[in-house]
Amino acid sequence: MTSTGPRWVRYASGAVMAVVLVALPFMFPAFRVNQFVTWMCLAVAAAGLNLLTGFNGQISVGHGALYGLGAYTAAILVTDSGWPMLATPVAAAAVCFVAGVVIGLPALRIKGLYLALVTLAVATLFPALVEQFSSLTGGSSGLSLVVPQDDCPRGRPECPVRWESPIDGLASDQWRYFVFLAVTVVMFIVVANIVRSRTGRSLVAIRDNEVAAEASGVNVSRAKILTFGTSAAIAGVGGAMLALNNGRVNPTSFTLLVSIYLLVAVVVGGAATIVGPAVGTVVAGLFNDVIAPELPGRFENAAPVILGVLLVIQMLLAPNGIVGQIRDLQARIAARRHGGDPGGQTGHLATPGGTGTEPEDLGSASGT
Template sequence: MPASLTRTHHPSRRRALPLLPFAILVAIVLPYLTNAYALGFATTILITAIGVVGFNVLTGWTGLVSLGYAGFFAVGAYTEGVLATRYGWPLLATLPAAAVVAALVSVLVGAPSLRLRGLYLAITTLAFSAIISHVILLAKPLTGGSRGLSVARPSLLGIPLKTDAAIFWLCAASLLLAIWLAANIRRSYLGRAFFAVRDAETAARVLGVDVIRTKLLAFALSSAITGFAGALFALNQRYLNVENFELLLSIEAVSILVVGGIGSIAGVIAGTVFMVLLPELARLAFNAIGGSLADIGGAQEIRGVIYGLVIILFLRFAPDGLIAFWTRAVAWLRRWPLTG
C-alpha cells in the first residue's frame, strides 16, 4: 500500500466535534419547537443531505460525473416500500436492504461504465435512470406501476414510527451516521484512492491503486448511501410514484454539489440547506412584497428561474461553492486584526 495514501490527519474532525452536542440538542428539540410544515422541510433537508453525501463520493471525490442519482435514489425508495409494505420487513432490515440493493445495482451499472468518463458516463447513468423508471412501471405487482405504492411506516425496535417527529429523528441520526461514515472513508486509504483516481488516474495506477476496484467501490458506496436516503424518502413521503424520480432530482444533486462546494461534506450540508430553502425563501420574499408578485412567488416556474440563476451565479463568481466563503471568512477572522 503506498505510504502517501495511508497517511491520515483529522483537522476537520477536530473542528466539527464541538458542534456535535449542539447539533444533537437541536435535532432533539426541533420537533417540539415547530409545526409539521417546517419539520417537513427540515426532514427534506436531512434526507437530501444524506443522498448528496453519497453522491459526493462518486462525483465529488472520484470525479465520475453521474446523472444516475435519481435512479439509485428510486431503487432505495422502492426497496424500502416493497419490503416494508408487501413483505412486512422490520425497519432494521429494510434500511440496510435498501442500501445493499442500490449498491448491487450500481455495480451492474458501474462495471460496463468503467472505461467511460465525463459526458459519456453522465449519459450512461442518465440512461440507467430512464431504465429504472421503466422497470418500476413494468414491475406492477411489486411497485404498483404508474398507480404508485403506499408505504407502511414500520416500527423500530418495537416503537412505531407513526409521527413526523419520529421520522425526523431517524433522518437526523442517519445523517450523522452518513457524515461519520463519509468522513472516515475520506481519511482512509480508500478515500485517498478516490481522490487519486479523480486527479490523476494514470499516476494513481502507477502508485499501485487498483483503479477498476476503486471506481466500482465508489459506485457501490455512493449508491448505498443514496439508496439509504431513498429509503428514508419513502418513509417520509409514504407514497411512491415514478414521477418522484425524474431527471430534475439528479440535476438538483449536481446543483447542490456546485453550490455547496464539490468534494466537501460540509459543503454538501451548506448546499442542501441553501437549495432546499431557496424556493421557500423566494416565496416568502414575494409574499412580503405583495401584490401580483405574491402570486408569482407561489409559482414553481419562477422558483425554477431563481434556482437556475443562483447556479449560474455560483458557477461564474464562486465556483468553489458556499464552503469557500466560510473557509475564507474563518481564515480572515483568525488573522484579524492583522489583515485588512
C-alpha cells in the same frame, strides 16, 4: 480532509449545530418537521453522490434513479415481505450497491461529460422502468407502504406506516425526526470515515490524476467500481428513508429533477467536502420548500429560473461551493498569518484525470 481553523471554533460550531438540530422539531409545526426529514433523506443521497462525483470525479446525473431504487426496495420489502421497517435501509443499500457496481463497470471506460450523458439517460429511464414493472411497483399509481397485518391486504391505505412515539411528550413527527436524524448522522460519519481512510485518499488521487494513481499502486478499476457501488448504496439508504417517512412511493418522485437536485445540493454545498452536501441540501430545501412557495402568484414558476441563474453565478464566482469557499477563505487567512503561500486552494472542479494546463515553460521555469 483537513479542517482548518482553531480547534475551539470547530467544537463550538459543532455544539451550536447539535443544539439547533435538537431544538428544531420543537420550534416548527409538524409539516415543517416533516420537510426537514425529507431534507435529511436528500442529504444522505447527496452525501453518497458526493463520494462519487466530488471525491472521485465521476459525474453522475443519475443518482435520482438509485435514490428511487432504494425507496422502492424499502417499500416492496415492507409491504410485500413484511420486513421490519428499520431493516429495509440495509437491504436498500445492498440492492443499490449491486446496481451501482453494474453502472460503475461501463463507467470505467466512459468518463467526464460522456458519463454524465449515460447517467442522465439512467435518470430519465427510471420512471419508465417503474411503470414497466407495475406488477411489482404499482406502476404510475405508486405504492403505499402498509404494515403487514392480517386485516390489511396489500395496497389498501387503511394500515399505513405509523411512527408512534415511545416517549411521552414527544409527538410522532418529532420522534420520527430524531430517528431519521440518527440515521443521517450515522451515514455522514460513514462517509467521513471512508474519505479519511487510505481508500478515501486514493479516491482523490484517482480524481486528480488517474495515471499517477495507478502508477503509485492504486488499483484504479477496483476503487472506481467500489466507489460507484458505495455511493449508490448510500443514495439507496436515503431513498429507503424517504419511503419510510412518506409511507408512499411514486414514480413521479424520482424523475430527472431529483437527480439534478442532488447534484445541485453537492455543488452548492461544496463538492468534495464532508458536510457540503448537507449544507447544499438545506440551502436548496430552504429555496424550494420555504422561499419558492412564498413567491407571489404570478411568479410561482420563477423558482427554477432564479435557481438556474444563481447556479450559473455560483459556478462562475464560487465554484467550490459554500463549504469549499469558507475553507479556502480560512486557508488564506491562516496563510497570511503564517506568511506562507495560500496552499489551501481546493480545485474540486478540476478534471478527473489531468490537471495541467500550464504551458510547457512552467515546469522548467520554476526549476531554474
